[in-house]
Amino acid sequence: MDNTARRVVFPAEAVIFTEGEPGTTAYVVESGTVVVYKSVDGKTIEIGEVGQGGIFGEMALIDDHPRMASAKAREETACVIIGKDRLFEQMEKAPKGVRVIVNALLGNIRAMGAELAEASVILARDKE
Template sequence: MNNSARRVVFPKGATVFAEGEPGTTAYVVESGRVSVFKTIKGKRVNIGDVTQGGIFGEMALIDDHPRMASAVAEEETACVIIGKDRLSEQLDKAPKGVKVIVNALLGNIRAMGAELAEATVILSHDGD
């Protein structure tokens, strides 16, 4: 197994991954900026931006659910790629209780992300 980190550069506007895709990698931003967002009823709802030192895409690696959001490079962005096997190795070393807690937290985060995106769309229609 190859444990060396890979590096990739995304040009401005490039889609890193799309909502609903299976997740096989996480990303650590070395430079640049990535926007993470959900699409609800055809509207883009921003969840946040990730900049140098930030990590994104890790949730799908841990809980084997599809990507809960999309990620797009807002400027040229260099990332280190973390593969599922590498993260799994680290989680396998953790006590069982830690894995249970991590999975519970991820479930809560996914639910809150979906609820927040829905609420944002509903609130934006109130002003129409």
């Protein structure tokens, strides 16, 4: 079981992970900025930005679904990488009711992320 967290620096515009791939790590931003985006109908739709102290990539670790979006460094960005074992060790300490709620929330967030990306594409088409 790997319980160590490690630090990595991503250069500007580096893709950290891609939508659809399995998630085995989560990231905490130490410095810099990460853009989270989806691809819909060949268009890139930005759905969020994560700055210092923020976490991203955690959803795929918790619910074992593929990554719902892609992430890339907007500028040079340092992150602490947290492995699945370490996250699960912490989740196991939480009461079962909390874990059920977290999983339900993740399902809702995934659905809202997909709807937001679709709505953005529709709005962009309407402006053309």
